[in-house]
Amino acid sequence: MYFLLLFLSARSSIAQSDINVVCDGVVFNGQYYDKQLLFKDFGRSYNLVMHEATGQLFFSHAVNNDTYSFRKIKSCDIHNKTCNAVMGINGGNAIFYDQQNNELYFGGYDGVYKYNFMTNKAEILHEKGMPIWDLFINNKKIYFITYKGKNLYVYKDNSFDKVQEVADVQVENFFITKHSKLYFSNDTGLYMVENHHIPFDPAILIKNNVTVRQITEDIYGNAYFCAKDGIYIDDLVSGSIKQLAHIDDLSSIVLIPTGVYSNNIIYSDKDAIYSLSPSRYGYYCYNSTQSDQKEN
Numbered sequence: 001m002y003f004l005l006l007f008l009s010a011r012s013s014i015a016q017s018d019i020n021v022v023c024d025g026v027v028f029n030g031q032y033y034d035k036q037l038l039f040k041d042f043g044r045s046y047n048l049v050m051h052e053a054t055g056q057l058f059f060s061h062a063v064n065n066d067t068y069s070f071r072k073i074k075s076c077d078i079h080n081k082t083c084n085a086v087m088g089i090n091g092g093n094a095i096f097y098d099q100q101n102n103e104l105y106f107g108g109y110d111g112v113y114k115y116n117f118m119t120n121k122a123e124i125l126h127e128k129g130m131p132i133w134d135l136f137i138n139n140k141k142i143y144f145i146t147y148k149g150k151n152l153y154v155y156k157d158n159s160f161d162k163v164q165e166v167a168d169v170q171v172e173n174f175f176i177t178k179h180s181k182l183y184f185s186n187d188t189g190l191y192m193v194e195n196h197h198i199p200f201d202p203a204i205l206i207k208n209n210v211t212v213r214q215i216t217e218d219i220y221g222n223a224y225f226c227a228k229d230g231i232y233i234d235d236l237v238s239g240s241i242k243q244l245a246h247i248d249d250l251s252s253i254v255l256i257p258t259g260v261y262s263n264n265i266i267y268s269d270k271d272a273i274y275s276l277s278p279s280r281y282g283y284y285c286y287n288s289t290q291s292d293q294k295e296n
Contacts, residue, residue, distance in 0.1 A: 023285035026276055028231065028245040028265065032286040033276035038266065039076055039083065045268040046071075047095040047134075047214060048252040051104065054117070055079050057266065058086070058104065059252065059273070060093045073106050073122070076273075088121035089113050094135035094144070107132025107144060112155075138176045145171050150186070165193050165203055173212050178221035183234075185212035190225065190241065192234070206234070207241040213250065219257045226253045226267075 025035040038057075045059040055078045060071050073092035076083040086092070086106070094107025104115035106122050109131045113122040131147040142155040143163065150170040152163045166184055173185045182196035182203075189208035193201050214226035225232040225241070230250060235242040249270040256264045265276040279285055 021281050021284065023281070023288045025279060025285060026245055026247060027286060027289055028276065029233075030286075032279050032282040032289065033265065034279040034281075036275045036277070037272055038078070038275050039081070039273040040271070042074065042076075042083075042273050043269065043271040044251050045074075045273055046093065046252050048254040048266055048268060048273070049095045049097045049104070050078075050254045050256055050266060051097065052256065053102070057254075057273070058095055058097075059268070060095060075120075086115070086120070086122055088123060091131075092122075094132050096135045096137050098137045103137070105135055105137060105142075107135040112142060112144060134172070134174055136174055136176065143174060143176075145174060152184070165196060165201065169203075173215050175215035175217070175223065177217050177223050181223065181234075183215050183223055183225075185210075185215070185225075207232075210241075214252050216253065216255065218255050224253065224255065226250055231265075231267075 023032070025033050027033070042059070042061050045061045047060050049058045051058065057076045057078055059074055061074050062069050063072050070091055071093045073086040073089055073095065074083055075086055089106050089108045091109035092106050096105045097103075098105070105125070106113040106115065108122075110129050112125045112132060112135065114125045115122050132144050133147045133150060134145040136143040143152060144155070145152050150172060152166050152171040152174055153160045154163050165182060170186045171184045172187070175183045176196055177183070180195050182193035184191050184203070189205050190210055190212055191203045192206050193203050195201055210232075211228040212225050213228065216224050216226070218224065222236070223234040228250060229248065230246040231244045231253060232241050233244055247267065247269060251268040251270070253265060253267045256266065263278055267274055267276065
């Protein structure tokens with residue numbers, strides 16, 4: 001009873017004393033998160049990756065000159081808000097961080113690169129001359145999607161082979177979870193292969209009419225999907241794809257489970273890069289935003 005009275009009193013005092021609180025954050029999975037601007041000049045940034053040990057946020061960003069636009073890999077320090085281009089790589093759209101081995105890989109216009117944390121430069125690794133659209137590392141196997149044709153290949157035993165499960169379809173995004181589930185997306189929708197270790201296990205369409213821009217997972221192996229209209233999860237309880245947050249024109253997300261930014265989410269949209277963190281005004285702002293939605 002004492003705890004309940006304290007809780008009700010605290011909730012009431014928040015609602016009364018912070019009546020001028022601006023609730024412009026995001027509701028994620030039923031919880032209200034505060035939104036903080038991190039980097040305002042990097043809208044439409046893709047493939048966000050957070051390297052927690054150094055506080056560096058890596059992403060692919062469009063650079064425009066007088067004649068054409070191309071993509072470069074950027075690195076921004078979360079603490080002092082400084083940003084620099086990653087040197088040594090030609091172009092750059094794909095990024096993958098192998099957390100288990102603390103290795104960072106990039107896909108450039110002419111092949112796969114590995115990041116050298118000592119020199120802060122990228123070094124060519126494999127397949128020089130092939131432009132890389134997306135990249136994934138699993139059990140030391142390098143999976144990559146080519147710009148031309150959007151075909152998915154795997155590098156193993158010193159050879160490049162098409163991944164058989166998706167050999168005859170175009171692939172925009174690709175991911176293998178800790179539970180060996182293979183997800184991929186293209187213009188027709190989002191697909192899943194239940195176990196990619198089983199030869200020719202069929203791909204199942206799990207959601208159509210969705211524009212997926214990135215696939216990732218949490219520390220438990222749950223798959224999350226960054227789509228044009230928000231963040232989704234493959235909900236194992238309901239057996240369906242569930243929307244956790246609505247964010248317009250979402251480009252990329254990264255989930256941070258531990259460290260200084262534990263339980264935070266970093267995302268980019270058409271304007272900038274932001275961080276989301278659990279709000280001390282969560283109860284008040286959640287109800288405020290839900291009321292606004294009902295009125296509209």
